[in-house]
Amino acid sequence: MSESVVRQEVVGRVLHVVLDRPPANALGAPIIEGLTAVADTLERDDTVKVAVISSAIDGIFAAGADIKQMGTLDPESFAGYRDALRAPVERINRCGKPTIAAIDGLALGGGLELSMACTLRFATAASKVGLPEVKLGLIPGAGGTQRLPLLVGRGRALEIMLSGRSVPGEEALQIGLVDRLVDGDVVAEALAYAETLAAFPVTAMKAIIDCVDAVSGVPADGMQLEGELVVEMLASGEAAEGIAAFIARRPAAYA
Template sequence: MADTPEHTHDDRRYGDHVVVKRHTHVAELVLDRPKAMNAVSTDMARSLTDACHALASDRTVRAVVLTSTHDRAFCVGADLKERNALTDAELLAQRPLARAAYTGVLDLPMPTIAAVHGYALGGGFELALACDVIVADSTAVVGLPEVSVGVIPGGGGTQLLPRRVGAARAAELVFSARRVEAPEARQLGLVDELVEAGDDREAALAMAARFAANSPVGLRAAKRALRVGWGLEFRAGLEVEDAAWRTVAFSPDRAEGVAAFNERRTPRWND
């Protein structure tokens, strides 16, 4: 795709299992635990949290794409082998670490896109749901099968899924623990864009580049209005929108954007 951003080779590794690759103003957040199909271990959760904190504070990042190095899986969820060896006390102690990883993705202040192929199950699908947009290829298989192993979705799935597909559909998917293949996932709204096998990363990066061409101040303010307004009564949501509008209305980005429009040129945003 012509508008896929160029990789700058300015990569940074967080622990053993997470890498951030830079493509100018787009950051690629890479799950890199291929031997375990990117199952989220305690160490991986810490690394993901650290990477998200670094990205959140980087004003030069205008969009983030969440990708995977495994050719048959985006992420298969929690590392059940690790959890099987934990005592109850250890499992309880691990819980805040796991929550921080999922919240880290959810709270990224810039637009986020998940590039999904193969299995995205349980916590893996919850990582995708934490993103603003999900691009999937034709090999994708998604679902929240936690009740089949005696737990429930604990990475935000019970709250994020109903917001995507409605309460009744979310209940059916969670209670049945079923896996949903790509065509049905697109039909149900579990993913937002469906592409050919192997094209998910490129398509997501191209979408991120289109996002990143816009005002960085505007992008963050728009996301804040969208996310904060989710669960609010309509009028309260309008107040959130108005507050976000006020943060951009008198910013240098608005002045530059209006000037560029009137001068018929591409805006020159400040990083």
């Protein structure tokens, strides 16, 4: 299953990863398994020097966690889902090779968290990115509360997460949430840029990434706090209502 929903193709020295789990690339077990295989490739294949992650679904990079799956989980099982999703995302982030998220459409929740774990983000004006977990009575649980402030600053990060709004591509570029706005085929441009980077030594590129992360890297204690609180949100009951309302397509009735 994971091979069909997360495809890998090595072209020269670039790994092209394509998410393809209709209708929205929900980050359930099939994509998690596929991303784990991607992390394996990045860590073990020395011929791969750069990776591009894109989507085969028109208008969607990834719309977030698998909420239907989440609706069946108790807090303990939800913690397992959190850890399963976090593991390949963190491995991709720490692989030591440049990674580029090519976003054309929606990158929400876990989809944005995956893209923020990449080294760079390319997007289009039609793209919309955000962390809407608050609408479900949850918080981002795959590094979103930690990486978003590093990219856009504390105030902007809080405004985006507290409102749960989607940020359009132009604004995302202006605030530093994406690094390049493409007028045209974002995947083709990301792949071309990746091929340019692939001409450089991996050791030098890894050193640059490591030095920058030493200044602004995600703190382990922040990730631990986020992980604990996202499960607490589910255990409190409010998230259970938010998830049930989302699945039933009705307004949530929070206390």
